[in-house]
Amino acid sequence: MFEAIAFYLFAFLTITMFYIAVTTSQALYALSALAAGMIFISAFFFILGADFLGAVQIVVYSGAVMALYAFGMMFFDTTREVKEKQGNKAIIIGLSALAALLVVVIVAAPIVGNNIEALYPSVDATKNVQEVGMVLFTKYLVPFEVAAVMLLVAMIAGIVLAGKKMDLSVTLMNEAEIIMMKEEDKNKKAHS
């Protein structure tokens, strides 16, 4: 009974949060609702006994939305409402409803048609972390490694983009050296 109550409560909360995230024109509301929705989703994992995935959902998405806040801070005055350009509302609503319907059909059709069963059903929920590790490093080893390489590429790209003066450390310099560095920068700008 408690499971059912928890499920409907969190289903309602999640949908409400994402609805707010989509409809509001206040950046701070949208971001906070998105973060709250992501955290409420973790409740479903906990209800299903997938504790590890639930905790990972919280850790990963709370950090990810944090980065969005940083962008919000850079691009908007987050205490003001954003003026959105609104096109034809009928087209927007129609297309998004169609897309949602398509997603449901695409995901649900094989389940209904072929009676798909879980290939690696969780045998004993108490050993959750070990099980995730087992499946990850046997059956799904290749996708796992490919994902790791992709993340590495993204990280190196990030470092190259952001780190123009990575060999210098302001922390280790004294005042005179910092002033000299700034002077050099000014001269370079003046010459170019």
Place this chain on the structure above:
Amino acid sequence: MEMAYFIETIIKIVVILLIFSALAGIGTYFERKVLAFMQRRLGPVNVGPFGLLQVAADGIKLFTKEDIVPTNVVGRIFKIAPVITAATAFMAAAAIPFLPSFTLFGYEVHPIVADINIGILYILGIMGVGLYGPLLGGMASANKFSLLSAARGAAVFISYEVITGLSILAPIMMVGSLSLIDFNEYQSGGITSWIVWSQPVAFILFWIAAFAETGRTPFHLIANDHEIIDGFGTEYSGMRWGLFFIGEYANMFFISFVISILFLGGYGDGSFLGALGLLGKVAFFFFFFLWTRAAWPDVRPDQLMWLCWKVLMPIAVINIVITGIVMM
């Protein structure tokens, strides 16, 4: 059966909430007294014996102060931010075993709300969510200094979460579980079996990161002390500001529990002496937070980032690699 479990859980939650809300208040008294002693002052002395009732006086003041919501703030976010800080601090406590299980009136009590098998991951995750409090408070305040403090707080928390996660990984590899109770069992063989002896580097790293996670003094960048302004809390008044405070102090207590259980043997074999030992360790770590505040100045933001990414993170990664090689 299910109903009994349900009622038991509710009672545990209420007890933990009451004890740690009260402790957060008394924690401020200890902080003032310890700081006063170290700075050769008296601290609170006038209200009650030894100034003990100062806590009550502060509480009355916070509860009865006018609740001001300034004009240009984003109202709802501004109001909900302190609640996030306090609520997430107490949510994290759900997976902490505060004492060994004991028998009360013939009924066995486990002083942990939910013994989930991913305890430490859950605690760190929820403590990470706690950052939304200062961040939202600062961003919704319509105040430049609050915004600055929110940005700085976010940078510090995100960076030092990496250190926390990486430093904890090596002990997890040794124990082979994420549950705090399993950590305790692993170290139940007395002082020599404590993880701190086999993982001293991880212990120091986690301890350093704990200061950043709770926003305590050497890393107290979320309040703009050098600009003589209270950072994200500038626009807050009354109990809303008080909630930020309760969250911070509760977090200090909880992270002290976590350090003691992870590295220093927790409650040991579960005897009465072991339980006292755990409380003693927690008291020491809490005292150390205050001691550091009296003894050290705040570091500059760039020094903080330099320390995190160029010193602590490489050490943590090397520690994991060495642990892996030794275990193989």
